[in-house]
Amino acid sequence: MNTVEMAHLLNYYGFRGFLKSVNARSFIVAVLPENKAHNRKVMEGLRNGKD
Template identity: 65%
Template sequence: MILSDTIKTKYKLDTKGRNTVEMAKLLKDCGVKGFLIAVNPHSIVMAVLPEDKEHNRKAMEGLRNE
């Protein structure tokens, strides 16, 4: 993945007080593709390839419903 080819995408997700490392591991375990840039209390910002954007949206739905 070349970072210059990525787009920044914001996902609404309750992080439940997790830090960046904990969120990155959780996202990787759930099959989300991309680099975690920032973690806020109710959202995360990631750099993802345009072709992975739809896949990540579906993976995030599973995380939101847990």
């Protein structure tokens, strides 16, 4: 998955921030401090298989 596709996917799930890079195992996102708690909830939902 390239950077643009991953950015669209994260945006679809409501992830807030700016995607900087993607590799096969991880991605790097610049996030404002006030969005960290929201993004953690989004990532937990994705890890647990919830949409």
